[in-house]
Amino acid sequence: MTDTARLPECNPDLLRSLFLFESLSDERLDYLCRHGEVVRVEPGWLYREGEDATCFYVLLDGLLVMSRNVDGDEVEVNRTSQRGVYVGAWTAYLGDLVPQVYDQSVRVTETSDFFQLDATVLRDVMRDWFPMAQHLLAGLFHGFTNRQRTIAQRERLLALGSLSAGLTHELNNPAAAAVRATSTLQQRVSKMREKLAALAAGHLDEAALQTLIKFQDEAAHRVANAPKLSAIESADREDELAEWLEDHEVARGYEIAPTFVQGGIDPDWLELVANAAPADSLAGAIHWLYYTIDTELLMKEITDSTSRISSLVEAAKQYSQMDRSPFQTVDLHDLLDSTLVMLARKIPPGVKVVKHYDESLPPVPSYAAELNQVWTNLIDNALQAMGDTGTLTISTHADDEFATVLIADTGPGIPDDIKDRIFDPFFTTKPIGQGTGLGLDIAWRIVVNKHRGYLKVKSQPGETVFVVRLPVDGPQIGETT
Numbered sequence: 513m514t515d516t517a518r519l520p521e522c523n524p525d526l527l528r529s530l531f532l533f534e535s536l537s538d539e540r541l542d543y544l545c546r547h548g549e550v551v552r553v554e555p556g557w558l559y560r561e562g563e564d565a566t567c568f569y570v571l572l573d574g575l576l577v578m579s580r581n582v583d584g585d586e587v588e589v590n591r592t593s594q595r596g597v598y599v600g601a602w603t604a605y606l607g608d609l610v611p612q613v614y615d616q617s618v619r620v621t622e623t624s625d626f627f628q629l630d631a632t633v634l635r636d637v638m639r640d641w642f643p644m645a646q647h648l649l650a651g652l653f654h655g656f657t658n659r660q661r662t663i664a665q666r667e668r669l670l671a672l673g674s675l676s677a678g679l680t681h682e683l684n685n686p687a688a689a690a691v692r693a694t695s696t697l698q699q700r701v702s703k704m705r706e707k708l709a710a711l712a713a714g715h716l717d718e719a720a721l722q723t724l725i726k727f728q729d730e731a732a733h734r735v736a737n738a739p740k741l742s743a744i745e746s747a748d749r750e751d752e753l754a755e756w757l758e759d760h761e762v763a764r765g766y767e768i769a770p771t772f773v774q775g776g777i778d779p780d781w782l783e784l785v786a787n788a789a790p791a792d793s794l795a796g797a798i799h800w801l802y803y804t805i806d807t808e809l810l811m812k813e814i815t816d817s818t819s820r821i822s823s824l825v826e827a828a829k830q831y832s833q834m835d836r837s838p839f840q841t842v843d844l845h846d847l848l849d850s851t852l853v854m855l856a857r858k859i860p861p862g863v864k865v866v867k868h869y870d871e872s873l874p875p876v877p878s879y880a881a882e883l884n885q886v887w888t889n890l891i892d893n894a895l896q897a898m899g900d901t902g903t904l905t906i907s908t909h910a911d912d913e914f915a916t917v918l919i920a921d922t923g924p925g926i927p928d929d930i931k932d933r934i935f936d937p938f939f940t941t942k943p944i945g946q947g948t949g950l951g952l953d954i955a956w957r958i959v960v961n962k963h964r965g966y967l968k969v970k971s972q973p974g975e976t977v978f979v980v981r982l983p984v985d986g987p988q989i990g991e992t993t
Contacts, residue, residue, distance in 0.1 A: 520572060520625060522550045527627065530570055530596040540641065548629040558599075558618040558626075565601035565612045568634045574624020579617045589616065601631035605638035690817035693810045723788045724797055728804050731775065735808040738776030749773045756782060762795045768802045775805035841986070842880045844915060845869050848906055851887040858892065862901035870909040877986025882958045886967075889951040890919045890978045897923030897976065914965070914981040926971040934969065963987045 520526055524541035527533040533541060550572065558569065561581050575593040599618050603610055612631065741749070750769040756779040757765030772782075782798070789797040852865065859865065894904055902922040909916050926934060935956045959967040959980055966981040 519552055520550050522548065522627065526550075526572075530572075530627070532570060532596055532598055540637075544627075544629065544633075544637070547633045548627055551626055551628045553620050553624050553626060555620055555622055558620060559614050561614055561617040563614050565604065565614045566631050568600045568602060568604065568629045568631060569598065569618075570627040570629075571595060571597045571599075572625040572627060574620055574626075575622050576618055576620050576624060579619075581617070601634065604631040604635040607635060690814050693813040693817065696810055724785070724800070727785055727788065728801060730781075731777065731801055731805050732808050734776035734781075735805055735812065738774065741773070746770075746773055749778070752779060753777070753782070757798070760786060760794060760798075762798045768798070771802060771806050771809065774809060777805065838879055838881065839877065840880055841875045841877045842883075843875050844873060844883070844908060844917060844982075847880060847884055848887055848908075848917070851884050851891060852906075855888065855891055855895070858895055859904070860895075860900045863895065863898055864903045866903060866905045868905065868907040870907075873908050873910045873915055874984055876915050876982050876984055878963060878982060879958070882962065883982075886955045886958050886980065887917075887919070889955045890980075893951060894919060894921035894923065894976070894978075897921050899923075910984065913984060915984050917980040917982075918977055919980075920975060920977040922974055923976055925973040925976055926969065931969065931971060935967070 522545040524538045524545070527541045527544055528536070533544070536544075553574075558576065559565075559567075561579075571593075572595065575591070576597070576599065577588055578590040578599065579588045600614065601612065604612065750766075750773050753769040753772050754765045757768060760782075762768070785797060785801065786794055848867075852859075891904065891906075898904070898921050905918075905920040907918040907920070935952050956967050959965045959982070963982050964987045965983060966979070968979050970977045970979065
């Protein structure tokens with residue numbers, strides 16, 4: 513076709529030559545011609561994604577290119593010159609049940625002719641001419657949407673169940689440690705009282721007893737500041753202390769020595785105790801200090817365990833956004849950290865987690881609980897890709913418009929032939945029963961549709977990076993879907 517070619521006249525024969533209209537009667541074809549028109553479009557945009565869907569187009573002659581906006585780039589999804597191909601407001605028959613906007617962009621690369629129909633006309637003829645088909649199509653559309661929503665909810669519940677099991681396991685360990693330490697602490701306090709009573713009834717004068725009490729206070733201070741030792745260093749010091757205790761005729765030296773080492777006690781400090789206590793009271797003094805140190809260590813274990821429980825509960829609240837507004841201004845680092853805590857049990861010992869956080873990252877207005885779902889899906893996919901070994905890297909940075917989160921893994925990468933499909937609903941490479949194919953679709957809809965952000969992937973063998981960009985001003989409430 514050339515630019516100077518005569519524009520075809522709309523008539524029943526012309527429309528009948530298009531597969532979309534070939535079965536319509538002359539009367540109906542004539543109605544379409546009277547309410548529609550043949551238009552010529554010069555190279556350029558026919559319409560843009562997100563604009564109000566006002567027209568329905570059927571290609572008569574020419575070439576059109578369909579594309580989607582991905583991270584600010586126009587990504588071509590189809591290119592065709594097939595006569596009769598239709599684009600535009602094809603969901604007009606659903607009326608107000610769905611947003612009537614163009615779901616992709618279309619441009620023509622050469623002068624092209626279309627049969628153009630107003631969206632309201634398409635809506636009316638679908639309802640009047642094909643009432644049964646219109647109901648069937650509406651049912652199929654909403655059935656698909658509802659199934660997608662139901663499966664997405666199921667995936668969220670499965671993820672929640674998995675995370676809850678992991679959280680229960682994580683909470684059980686410090687809780688059991690605290691219960692065990694509390695039970696032992698009661699016994700140690702009782703023994704300490706007995707030793708103190710025995711010392712007071714023995715050969716210690718008041719001055720010596722006061723000196724030992726000072727040693728007790730110093731021992732407690734040493735426990736709080738005890739250095740961390742390697743297994744070899746601990747074993748060497750235990751042997752050294754056990755020999756000192758044996759030389760000074762202190763019973764159960766090899767039982768006492770590990771506790772003294774853990775509490776930061778060395779032979780030089782015990783020599784000071786030996787010089788302050790009468791020889792016949794030294795063993796009792798040493799055992800009294802042993803119970804003191806063991807008591808301090810148990811209290812430290814209880815403190816650490818309960819702090820761990822508190823941290824896990826706080827992380828769970830941060831992750832679930834319990835008792836918090838759905839839309840709020842949040843620190844993305846807090847959300848990422850809480851997600852890592854919730855996924856801790858899924859992270860194999862051979863996977864190293866590296867965080868590169870930009871401390872200048874501003875708080876971002878967002879739907880925090882749903883962003884945590886995004887982090888969960890992306891991190892979980894990265895862990896599954898790597899298996900038992902690898903490096904999970906989480907990085908952040910910001911510019912004037914966007915806060916960016918990058919989640920990278922050192923897995924095998926995503927094959928080029930499926931890279932364009934990974935965000936499609938129900939697409940999965942996992943075995944049957946192990947994935948619904950909605951994890952990345954959910955992430956896409958939360959980031960792109962709800963937050964007006966961008967989500968894309970860069971992948972090569974040995975490195976896959978998911979890039980999430982969120983507007984620092986946040987999405988406009990009421991304009992998200």
